[in-house]
Every structure is written in structure tokens, then in C-alpha cells.
Amino acid sequence: MATQGTASPQSVGSDTAEYDPRTDPKRKAKSSDPGWKYGFWPEIGNRDLVECSLCGGRVNSGIKRLKEHLVGGYGDAVKCPKTTTAIAAEMEASLVKGRRKRALNLDDDDDGVQVVEVVPTENQVQNNANASSPSSGTSVVQHPSSGTASKKKQSALKFASLPPRPKEKKIVITMLRKKPEEVVEERHFKNGPAQSSVEGRIRTKEERDEVNMHVANFFYECGIPFNAINSRSFEIMCEAIGQYGPGYKPPSFHEVRVPWLGKAVEQTNKLKEKHEAAWKQYGCTLMSDGWTDKRGLLPR
Structure with missing residues (x-):
């Protein structure tokens, strides 16, 4: 019990x-x-x-x-x-x-302190004159800034860091069409395609299956890990090729290895510069994989 x-x-x-x-x-x-x-x-x-x-x-x-x-x-x-x-x-x-x-929240030259100059009244000036210690008659008071001016500067810094678009002749459909990055971003935001094109509506299931088979064979032949198909860069690549249309000629081995690799490094450096402004306040650690050739040497 x-x-x-x-x-x-x-x-x-x-x-x-x-x-x-x-x-x-x-x-x-x-x-x-x-x-x-x-x-x-x-x-x-x-x-x-x-x-x-x-x-x-x-x-x-x-x-x-x-x-x-x-x-x-x-x-x-x-x-x-x-x-x-x-x-x-x-x-x-x-x-x-x-x-x-x-x-x-990118940091800039504003230290978050608002400086206010205080001018004393006539009575305060008279009292200072009668006091034993000299006074300049003007004092400076520091108050925490509201951050509004800082946010405006940060927003301007954000847009100023974007590279200028080159001036070139474009057809009307290219000017109205969204960039591949924007299309993929909306697709994930709405958990589905933002809008279907006219060409996509008239395509049959057999035609799409044929394209999917080519994509799958590319993964199988090159031994690419299957989880690479979940990356944003793969979706953006497919969207960019689709927007280009028939007749797209992919880059050569030399182009991927030399000029386009150099441009990718430039883009990475520009992206890094956009975040360097925040290092002063938050700090940053950059980590990357080391690329080596068959001899174990880094590419020049």
C-alpha cells in the first residue's frame, strides 16, 4: 500500500x-x-x-x-x-x-551619436562670468542618434554598391522580361512558378520528359551529386538558357577555365566589398574551398 x-x-x-x-x-x-x-x-x-x-x-x-x-x-x-x-x-x-x-544594417561612417550644440541664455552667461572658473559660454552635448540618417546612408550605400548596367541595345521583350534571378526568387517565394509563358502552355508532357532525360543523363555521365539539382544556381542557369531560346551555344572548356572564372572572381570581390562596410561593427570570417589541379597546385 x-x-x-x-x-x-x-x-x-x-x-x-x-x-x-x-x-x-x-x-x-x-x-x-x-x-x-x-x-x-x-x-x-x-x-x-x-x-x-x-x-x-x-x-x-x-x-x-x-x-x-x-x-x-x-x-x-x-x-x-x-x-x-x-x-x-x-x-x-x-x-x-x-x-x-x-x-x-550595413555600417557606415555614422557612429550612432548625434551632436547638439547648446547655446546658453543671458543668465547662464552672467553666472559663468561671475564664477571663479572660466567658461567658453557654449557646450556640446551628445545624444544617441535616432538612426534615421544612418539608415538613409546605409540604403544609399546598398544601391551604390550595385554594378552599373552596361548600355546596350535590347529588344522590347528583353526589357520587359524579368531576370533569371528574379524569376527563381519569385518561384521560391510563392512556392511555384510566378507565371507560365505561352510556349510553356503549349508544350506537351512528352516534350518536357525528353528535356528532363537530357538533364538527368548529364548528371549521370559527369558523376554530379544529385543534390546539386536543388541549388539556386542550377535553377537560374536553366531559366537563363530558357530565356535565351533555341540555338544557345554553351561556353567552351577554355572559356569556363579562364575568362569566365576571372569574371566569377570579380563578382565575388564585388559581393565582398558590399559587406566590408559591416566588418567594423560585426566582424566577418570568409571561408572558401581551395581549388587545386591534378598536381595539387592552386590555379594562377
Whole structure:
């Protein structure tokens, strides 16, 4: 017979069975980020590891990577098999909002302090004159800046860092058509194609299957990992080729190895320059893979 105040084994087991780590507030950040509705920390103390409440999959790099996992299409995260269209749209909107907020937080010369010059009244000047210690009659007071001027400068810095578009003759359809990067961005934001072209509507399933077979054979023949097809760069490449139209001639081995590699390095340097303004406040660590040839030497 159990004494009063002592829990029976059955009651202890039932309390343990009712515990759900997905609803434990200690396993979630105190944040309004919508990603925490679908994730939690499986290991308390390790905030880098987040587990998906829908499929049970675990991702590193925090809540941002979990939202990419729920949206799908990101090269660093596998799409959640149990996500829905509504969840994917909500997470994509949060990711886009986060990118815009980080772009506006670029640091500049404004140190966040507003300097105000205070001119004293006649009585204050008279009192200073009668005082034993001399005074200049004018003082400077520093107040924390509201940040409005800083944000305007940061926004101007963001757009000024974009490379100017070369002036060239373009046909009307090219001027009205969105860039491949914009098309892919809208596709992921709306979890589907933004709009279908007239040519896409008249294409049959057999025609698309034939193109898909060529794409798959390219992966098989070159031994490319299958997860490369989830990368944004692959989607942008396919969209760019589709916008170019029939007759596209791909670059040669020499062009990819020399001139286009140099242009890719220039683009990376320009992208780096856009973030260097924030190093003063936040700091930055750049990591990249080392490219070597068959002899183990770095390319010149």
C-alpha cells in the first residue's frame, strides 16, 4: 500500500510519457521568429542544432537553416517531406524579410551619436562670468542618434554598391522580361512558378520528359551529386538558357577555365566589398574551398 505523498510507478511513467520536447518552452528561443513554431532544440545547450517538429529531421546553423528546410530549394538544406504550401510561403517570406533587414544594417561612417550644440541664455552667461572658473559660454552635448540618417546612408550605400548596367541595345521583350534571378526568387517565394509563358502552355508532357532525360543523363555521365539539382544556381542557369531560346551555344572548356572564372572572381570581390562596410561593427570570417589541379597546385 503506497503511503501518502509517494508517487506510484504508474504515475511517474504517465508523466514521462506526456512530456513532449516539441512544446517545451525551454527548447525554443524567446523570439517572434515564425520558424520556432515548427522547430525546437533537441539538445538543451546546443542552440546550433534545431529539430523539425514535422518530420523529425535535424539541421545545423540555427533557425534560418530550419526555415530553408521547410521551404526547400536551398542547396544547404533538404526539403521537409511534410511541409505544406502555406508553411513554405510563410517561411520564405520570413527569409526575404531577414535578408532585407540585414541589407539595411550595413555600417557606415555614422557612429550612432548625434551632436547638439547648446547655446546658453543671458543668465547662464552672467553666472559663468561671475564664477571663479572660466567658461567658453557654449557646450556640446551628445545624444544617441535616432538612426534615421544612418539608415538613409546605409540604403544609399546598398544601391551604390550595385554594378552599373552596361548600355546596350535590347529588344522590347528583353526589357520587359524579368531576370533569371528574379524569376527563381519569385518561384521560391510563392512556392511555384510566378507565371507560365505561352510556349510553356503549349508544350506537351512528352516534350518536357525528353528535356528532363537530357538533364538527368548529364548528371549521370559527369558523376554530379544529385543534390546539386536543388541549388539556386542550377535553377537560374536553366531559366537563363530558357530565356535565351533555341540555338544557345554553351561556353567552351577554355572559356569556363579562364575568362569566365576571372569574371566569377570579380563578382565575388564585388559581393565582398558590399559587406566590408559591416566588418567594423560585426566582424566577418570568409571561408572558401581551395581549388587545386591534378598536381595539387592552386590555379594562377
